[in-house]
Amino acid sequence: MIRLYEPADYDAVSAICTQTAEAGGDATGLYVSDELMPDAFVRPYVVYQPDLAFVVEDSEGVAGYIVGVEDTAAFTEWFRREWLPRAIAGRYEHTEPVVSKDDLIRHLAFWPERMLIAEVDEYPAHLHIDLLPRLQGAGWGRQLIETLADALRARGVPGLHLSMDAANTGARAFYDRLGFTELPSSTSEAPLLGLRL
Numbered sequence: 025m026i027r028l029y030e031p032a033d034y035d036a037v038s039a040i041c042t043q044t045a046e047a048g049g050d051a052t053g054l055y056v057s058d059e060l061m062p063d064a065f066v067r068p069y070v071v072y073q074p075d076l077a078f079v080v081e082d083s084e085g086v087a088g089y090i091v092g093v094e095d096t097a098a099f100t101e102w103f104r105r106e107w108l109p110r111a112i113a114g115r116y117e118h119t120e121p122v123v124s125k126d127d128l129i130r131h132l133a134f135w136p137e138r139m140l141i142a143e144v145d146e147y148p149a150h151l152h153i154d155l156l157p158r159l160q161g162a163g164w165g166r167q168l169i170e171t172l173a174d175a176l177r178a179r180g181v182p183g184l185h186l187s188m189d190a191a192n193t194g195a196r197a198f199y200d201r202l203g204f205t206e207l208p209s210s211t212s213e214a215p216l217l218g219l220r221l
């Protein structure tokens with residue numbers, strides 16, 4: 025069953041994020057902290073825009089989510105002003121140069137302006153979606169994207185985008201199947217995909 029995110033789902037969505045963060049596979053123990061991925065890629069979303077966060081729940085509990093923001097530029101500004109001091113700066117070190125994958129994720133967490141892609145006016149919303157293995161391949165991902173797209177359409181948002189890890193070939197096949205197309209500022213290391221709403 026798909027339902028709107030509730031604050032009690034915070035730990036569940038955080039755990040799902042870590043368990044799917046390595047090109048779709050489990051990233052537990054791979055980074056400086058298992059909290060890093062959720063702090064960068066799911067927690068700010070459910071805090072900032074919980075009305076655009078949806079979860080999938082089965083008899084064992086919450087096992088998947090989609091999170092999104094309708095206005096990436098406003099979210100970037102909030103991330104810099106509120107989230108970075110609250111959840112990133114005191115908790116992680118921002119090391120440069122970027123050598124390891126761990127450095128890279130911290131670098132991204134300390135640099136929200138990376139989200140200001142050239143196509144942000146045409147595709148102002150963006151998303152993250154993750155399902156635990158037990159829910160994958162059964163149509164939940166498609167339903168979650170449709171749920172978020174419907175909510176964005178109802179708000180008059182013209183387009184939705186995402187940035188992904190090029191190594192995640194399964195996710196890329198999924199987005200292609202759902203009609204996402206590669207945007208002009210996409211790069212081979214960080215494919216950028218968009219969907220007109």
Ligand SMILES: CC(C)(COP(=O)(O)OP(=O)(O)OC[C@H]1O[C@@H](n2cnc3c(N)ncnc32)[C@H](O)[C@@H]1OP(=O)(O)O)[C@@H](O)C(=O)NCCC(=O)NCCS
Nearest residue numbers: 044048154155160161162163164165166194195197198201
């Ligand atoms: C990627 C993910 C969100 C897809 O959700 P899903 O529920 O597994 O996908 P669905 O069952 O809804 O599939 C929808 C369509 O995409 C296709 N598809 C999904 N995964 C695919 C894959 N690995 N290879 C080829 N096609 C795929 C399906 O065949 C289906 O096509 P159809 O509806 O025409 O029959 C999910 O597998 C997942 O969370 N994976 C781990 C985390 C992750 O990679 N997140 C994305 C980070 S960018």
